[in-house]
Amino acid sequence: MFNMFDLFDKENQDQCRNILNSLQKDINELLQKVDDKFNEIVVSLSQGNNIKLADINYLNNSEIQEELAKQIALLQRLFEYIAKIQKKKRKNLAECVILQSKVNSAKVALSFLLIGKTRKIIFAKNIRYSIEYYLNRRSSWGFINNFFQQAVREWSAPTKVLLGLAMALPIYTIAVPGSLFVAGLLTIATHVDFKTPLPSSNVPQIQNRVEKPQPTETQLFFQRYTMVLVSALAGTFGSIISILLRLKQYRESAYKGLAAPILVGFAKPLIGTAFGILVFTIISSNIISTIQVPKASQEADKTDIEYYFFFSIAFVVGFSERLADDIIQRAESTFLPETANKLKEAGEEFQSSAKDIHAAGEEFQSSAKDIQLAAEDLKQTAANESSQTNK
Template sequence: MINLNPTIEQKINQFILETQNKFSQDKSATLASYQTEAKTITQETNNLRDELIQKLGELTFSDPLPSRGELEKQIIAHTDQLVETINLLSTGKISGISLDTLSQKIDSLVATITIVFDANANDANLPELEQKLTAWQTKIKNTLVKFSATVELQQKNESLIAELKDNLDKYSSIPEVDEPFEKLVKEFKDNFAQLKEASVLFKILDDLINEIKARDEVIKLNQRIDILLEKTQEQVAGFTQELDREVQGELARLITILGIAQVELMNISKPGDIMQVKSVVDAGEIAIKSLIGKPNIILAQRLRYAARTGLREIQKGIGFTLLNVRDNFYHSFKIPTKVLIGLVLAVPLNWLIMNSPPVKDLLMSLPPIINSSNQNTEGKSNQNTEDKAINFRLLILILMTGTLGGAVSLLTRLQDFDNPKNQKYDDDLLPFLIGLTKPILGGSFAFFILLILNSNISPLEIRGGTGNKGNDTYLYGLLTMAFVAGFSERLIPDLINQVEKRVTVEASSTGQGLPPTILIAPSSAALAFNGIQEFSINPVGNYTITISPPESGKIDKNTTDAKFTYTAPAQGNAGDTITITATSDSGQTAKATVTLTA
């Protein structure tokens, strides 16, 4: 198995070395205190031995008691052995004699001495000496138990450190949870809990284990990515037909993201970062599977966005952070919200554009929209400056009115943007751009309306005529047309087509001016079923007459070139509207409507 993090072995060695140092310090301190304690109890034992031997010389021995000499030999031999054992334990070494054997010898010696004391009960000093002997018996046995238990634990802990190092070198979390290893770690923590700064040591151990698990998770993720890419390659190669271009693009982006994830896995060690990459791999795997077979493009795109932003969170650099902020803006808001944000930004943006020096210079150079009624006599120069300022403000007013029309148009259709059946945007930035540009486009349409209304090729005319430009009716009509131009998406293209046709006719005809506008009179009529209505058409010419809906009546052009008749259908619904359209050879059109009555 490849170790994707070569520093783990070094960290294991550092942890073991630090543990051994702390353990050695604790062991040395404990044995130092035990050696002091051993000197004290050795001195007490020797003093008691001398006192007992001296006292035995004053006592009377009779059968079945042992002789004085035998008892003295036993006292000397046992106490020497006890002193030797205690001193040996205080240096951290185990005695060759078991603790139970020593305990039995102590109890046997004390019992024999007590029997001798009982046989000499007439000695007044014996009770006090017997109490000292009993106290010494308890103390020496407790000391032996404490020293022996400590030395055994120290030796066990030394073996435990070596065993832990060996297990850390071999430990892997990939196959399954290693219960013996977890038991070993628990025993280690229990045995070393008394060490100074044990909590710090345990935290290092836990971090080390987590890092090993993270290394194993990196290995598993790399294996998953390799298997996924290999399967994807096999599945794509097995298709008999070429994949859809959009599916190909999504697969390419996902494979690229997974490749970047593998590179990042070589450079990370924090468990949090590794789990972040795991979520990226999970999302990428589901996205690729959603593209194989019957593609689910939207699901794949959303998962790709999540994988891409998740991968950037572990990549270093302010650029990745800014890209995530951008993508979160694109993908976290619903489409109507994006449109509304673009709409809010569009109005001030259009205002800045119109007041920018280059645009302002161009607008100021245009002829006046309305004739000035100012009779200022202070000078022609001042008059022109004031007229230009008034004209510029009117232009701004007209352009902003068109902008307002475009904004209102979007607001009235805002709910339609949330309907996936009506609106589909492959690019998440597009709704924002629509909200940003539609009002600006409305201002541009308003400017176009201004141009054609003040030209000699306009198919439109504001009521009251354009001769008196100082007339308020003309100005309000101009603002109304500006708003309608910004609001309606169909008005300006139709208007441009009409102007284009008129210019085309002019270029291909006699060159004596544009043809007049086609008119049908009356422009509207109410007609009963089977009723007949005569219409006149001006100018006289060759026209194609059509009705909508088809088969909703009959057209008769066999009267004159200037007239035609319409016969209403025999049946239908009262209130239905029939549209009659006359189209000239040059493409100009005129319309009239008929409303059916009962």
């Protein structure tokens, strides 16, 4: 019985080996068929033979050429995968049969393209997609690759946008708040002031003088951190709501087969987060004097009003890019005059320094002339004294 099993396995291995060798020959023949098709047109044109203008226009079509190039690249992938299987000691007959079916399908798709009867190549494309999905499943991370390829090719544009939002969800719910928290902790760690404790005898006197408790550094940090986090999340939510309300704008014809809706859904909430934090810092630093936090009638309501104010303004900024552009332009108009004044002052100081240098140069030239005259007088005096001595 064991010998019969070995004999059966040997027959399967031989059959699989023959199938793989035959597939390699078929792929080479297909590639040669494409080459012959182009050579036929080139030779006919060079010899002046009659050739259908439709054939030339068909092969000159960019969409046809692109699909032919992808089909040829797919045949090369199949050839490499077949060579990889041939190196295995034990080959799976079922996999060899499936490969035979895939190569035959590729042969049908390529023959359909080379006939040149129609420019609607969806038939050849769908066959290529099926073979690509099969080869991707045989590689590492093939499931993820197939998932994104199918999403880009087959899903509707609104669904792609929602996929982008889902992909960015861990970033703007975990990574952004976590990074802000770590940055704040590092800020506290670098600003902690270790002071010598006061004597216990002075503590009652100091406590009597204090009217209300002052917030600690940790309390101030968590208050600032919460404010920044509220602004960031409000900007994110504003962008998400804006995308969901504008899903109808992503028409199927404009985004079919493109990954742009996925990128929009992924990146726009992050942009809203950045805008929310930017607007919070601009308003808190009083760069724009026209936008101020509303004043509270009572001190206890001040923090609540700040939360509501920054959440509202950050949400609107994330929802509408126009408001963000307006705030940024106002900030630029605030910076630019100050920069121009500083450059003007620096230019005036440079001109004043140049005048001083010029005046110093003139004084140096005058001093040099005086020294030269004094040297000539000294020389003349020495000559006169020498002549009197000779007499």
